[in-house]
Amino acid sequence: MYQYDHYDQQIVDERVAQFRDQTTRFLAGRLSEEEYRPLRLMNGLYIQTHAPMLRVAIPYGVMSSEQLRTLAAIARKYDKAYGHFSTRQNIQFNWPELARVPEILSELAAVQMHAIQTSGNCIRNTTCDHLAGVAPDEIEDPRPYCEMIRQWSSLHPEFSYLPRKFKIAFSGALNDRAAVAVHDIGFYIVRNEAGETGFKVLVGGGQGRTPHIGTVIREFLPIIDLLSYTDSILRVYNRFGRRDNKYKARIKILVNALGAERFSLAVEKEWSANQPSQLTLNPIDIERMRAHFSGPVYESRPEGKSIHAWYQANTAFARWVDRNTVSHRIAGYNSAYISLKAPAAAPGDASADQMDVVADLAEQFGFGEIRVTHDQNLLLPDVARDDLFELWQVLRVHELATANIGLLTDVICCPGIDFCSLANSSTIPIAKQINERFSDLDYLHDIGELKIKMSGCMNACGHHHVGHIGILGVDKKGQEFFQFTLGGSADNECTLGERLGPAIKKHDVAGTVADLLDVYVELRIEDERFLDTFRRVGLEPFKARVYGDKGVENKAGARATA
Amino acid sequence: MQLLKDGRPAIDTWMFLQYVADVDDGGDAIVALQHWSAHRETLLKRSGRNGLWLSSEDEIESVAEDIEHFAMIALEFSASTDGRHYSTARLLRERYAYSGELRASGEVRRDQLFFLTRCGFDSFLLADNCDLEDFLRGGNDFSSVYQYASDDRVPVYRRRIGTV
Numbered sequence: 001m002y003q004y005d006h007y008d009q010q011i012v013d014e015r016v017a018q019f020r021d022q023t024t025r026f027l028a029g030r031l032s033e034e035e036y037r038p039l040r041l042m043n044g045l046y047i048q049t050h051a052p053m054l055r056v057a058i059p060y061g062v063m064s065s066e067q068l069r070t071l072a073a074i075a076r077k078y079d080k081a082y083g084h085f086s087t088r089q090n091i092q093f094n095w096p097e098l099a100r101v102p103e104i105l106s107e108l109a110a111v112q113m114h115a116i117q118t119s120g121n122c123i124r125n126t127t128c129d130h131l132a133g134v135a136p137d138e139i140e141d142p143r144p145y146c147e148m149i150r151q152w153s154s155l156h157p158e159f160s161y162l163p164r165k166f167k168i169a170f171s172g173a174l175n176d177r178a179a180v181a182v183h184d185i186g187f188y189i190v191r192n193e194a195g196e197t198g199f200k201v202l203v204g205g206g207q208g209r210t211p212h213i214g215t216v217i218r219e220f221l222p223i224i225d226l227l228s229y230t231d232s233i234l235r236v237y238n239r240f241g242r243r244d245n246k247y248k249a250r251i252k253i254l255v256n257a258l259g260a261e262r263f264s265l266a267v268e269k270e271w272s273a274n275q276p277s278q279l280t281l282n283p284i285d286i287e288r289m290r291a292h293f294s295g296p297v298y299e300s301r302p303e304g305k306s307i308h309a310w311y312q313a314n315t316a317f318a319r320w321v322d323r324n325t326v327s328h329r330i331a332g333y334n335s336a337y338i339s340l341k342a343p344a345a346a347p348g349d350a351s352a353d354q355m356d357v358v359a360d361l362a363e364q365f366g367f368g369e370i371r372v373t374h375d376q377n378l379l380l381p382d383v384a385r386d387d388l389f390e391l392w393q394v395l396r397v398h399e400l401a402t403a404n405i406g407l408l409t410d411v412i413c414c415p416g417i418d419f420c421s422l423a424n425s426s427t428i429p430i431a432k433q434i435n436e437r438f439s440d441l442d443y444l445h446d447i448g449e450l451k452i453k454m455s456g457c458m459n460a461c462g463h464h465h466v467g468h469i470g471i472l473g474v475d476k477k478g479q480e481f482f483q484f485t486l487g488g489s490a491d492n493e494c495t496l497g498e499r500l501g502p503a504i505k506k507h508d509v510a511g512t513v514a515d516l517l518d519v520y521v522e523l524r525i526e527d528e529r530f531l532d533t534f535r536r537v538g539l540e541p542f543k544a545r546v547y548g549d550k551g552v553e554n555k556a557g558a559r560a561t562a
Numbered sequence: 563m564q565l566l567k568d569g570r571p572a573i574d575t576w577m578f579l580q581y582v583a584d585v586d587d588g589g590d591a592i593v594a595l596q597h598w599s600a601h602r603e604t605l606l607k608r609s610g611r612n613g614l615w616l617s618s619e620d621e622i623e624s625v626a627e628d629i630e631h632f633a634m635i636a637l638e639f640s641a642s643t644d645g646r647h648y649s650t651a652r653l654l655r656e657r658y659a660y661s662g663e664l665r666a667s668g669e670v671r672r673d674q675l676f677f678l679t680r681c682g683f684d685s686f687l688l689a690d691n692c693d694l695e696d697f698l699r700g701g702n703d704f705s706s707v708y709q710y711a712s713d714d715r716v717p718v719y720r721r722r723i724g725t726v
Contacts (some may be wrong), residue, residue: 011706035673156708158648158677159648160645162645235649239621288719
C-alpha cells in the first residue's frame, strides 16, 4: 500500500497544526461559530446529536494493521470503544470531545492517517473497488490512480470551496463493486482497441434527494490526462455549479441543466485551453505511483486436504466460505469478508476489541492489510485457502463470522436519528427488526443475493436509491414512516429504485420485506435473484401484495391513519 | 477598510466610480463590470489607471479582450465559502497572463489566505477590525503542496523525481 514520504508526512502534520490553531481560536471566541463551521467540516468534524462526530479518511478503503490498531486505540481513549464504518469506506467516531479532536488528529498523523476533506463542500475521500489489486476480473489496479487523486485533491487551492460536496470513485475491474455510476465523477478503467488502458469517465451521478446515474462524457481518457481532465471538470463545476440552493448544487444538477453534451463540450473546451498542461502525467509519475502498489510477494500455498474436509464436515464453515469468501487472482488464495452485520450489531459498527482482532488476523493471515467495503464490511484481501478454517474459528469467537455477505441481513444503513442530526428517522432499530424477523439462515441463503439499503433521510447516505430493496425514513407529522423502493442497483447495470407506494409504518417494515420476498419466491424462475425477478415482472405484483386488493390508496390511507 | 498588498499594509489609492465615467484627475479609478461595459470608451481616455471590480457572479470571459487595460482587478467574495473567484484568479494569472494587482475583497479571512495566495491574489481588502498580523499567519500554513497553481510552488510528486 501507499507509504508516506517526508513530504506527505509534513503536509498532514501541518494540517493538524492548522486545525489545532483553528480550534483554539474558536474555543477562545476569536472565530465565530459561522466562521469555524466550514473549517471544521473540511476536517470531518460535525456537530451531532450527542457530541461532535469525527470522520476519519481511509483512502480508497485501504488500511494497515497498525492503522486499524490506532483506530481501536482512539475509539477506547476518546470515544465509547467503537467506530462506525461508512459507505465512503471511512470510519466515524460518534463521541469525541471537540477540544481533544486535534490530539486525535495527531495520533492519526503518526500512522499516516488524517481527516482531511472527509466532509464539507470539497473533494471527498476517493472510493474504490475493495478487491482492487486482488480481483481475478481486474483489468488494472485502480489504487495508484486513487492515490494520485487523493494527493491532487488534498488542500486544493482552487477547489476547496465548491458549490457542494464532490465524490469520486474508481473501478478497475469488469464488475463494478464501487457504485461508480452514482458518483460525481466515476472512473472505469477500460482497454482500447490498441490494448492500452485508460478511463471511461462518467459525470453527474449521485444519490441524495435527486438521484442520477452518471453520464459517460469520455469513452477513453488516456491515463496521462487523468489529473488535467479531472481538473477541467472541477473548474467547470466550481464556476458554473449552482450556489443559490444547496439542494441543487451538486454537479448532477449542472450536468442535467446543460445536458451531458454541452457539459462535456464545456469540459473539453476548458481542457483544450489548458493544453499543454503541467498536470499531464509523465511516465515516471505513473511508474512511481504504481510501484507503491506492486503488491506482496505471494508464497505458493497449495490447498491442503483439510480445507475440503472441514468444508464437508462443518456446515457453518461451508456456509461462511460460500458467502464470505471470493476468488483471488493468485491460485490458493481467497479474499475473505468480515461481516459487520451480526444480528445484534448496528450495521457497520466495530468495537475496539474487534478492530484489534482484525488487525492481528490481517497480519497472521495476510500481509497486514485490511480493506473497508462500501457495503460497510471489512475484508482481508489475501488469505491462503488453507488458512480459512483457522481464520473462521477466530472470527466466530468475536462475532465477526456472520455468513451473510450480500444477503438480506447485510443491510447498508446510515446511523439514523440516533446519531445524526440530519436524519428524519431511526435506521438501526429497523435493521434490528429485519434481523430479528429473518434469523433463519436457511431462508436467508435460499433468498440469496439481496441488497437492502436504508437511509434515515433524503441525503441517502445509506444508498437506498440503489438498493434492490431501498428503505427511506420519512417524518410525517412527528411519526416515522418508511418509503420503499424496489429494483435499484449500483452494479454495472446501474438502476434507481422505483417507488413501491405510500410509506409504511415503522413496525410494519420487516413484515413488508417478508411480503416482498413471498412474491419473489412465488415468481422467481430457477436461480433468479430478487433483482432479476423484479426486472422481469415489474412493480405491480409486489405492490398488490403489500397494499392489498382493496386498492393501493385505501390500504395506504388505512395504514397512514391507523 | 485596511489594505494588505504584497504582505504589507498599504494605502488604497483606488476610487470606486459608480455613477460617472468622466472623472479624470489622473488618479486610480475602479469600476464594476457593467459600468466598464457601458462606459468603456470614456474610461479608456482617462489619463489615470483603470481598475475592474467583479462580483461573485461575474465571469472574466466577458472582458477577456480588455484585460490589458487594467492595472488592478478586484474580485469580490460575497461569502467566504463561495469559491468561484479562486478559478477566476487562476484564469487571470495563467490563461490571460494578467500581471497587475489582483485584490480579494469581501468575506476574506485568514484561513483562506494560503489558497488565495496560491491562486494569484496579491492584495487583500480587509475589515477595520481585522488583525493584520494574525491574518498574515494564514499564508504560512503549509510548506509543501500537492498541486500546481498560480504561484511558483512545485507539487511534491514532481519534487520527488529522481528519488525513485
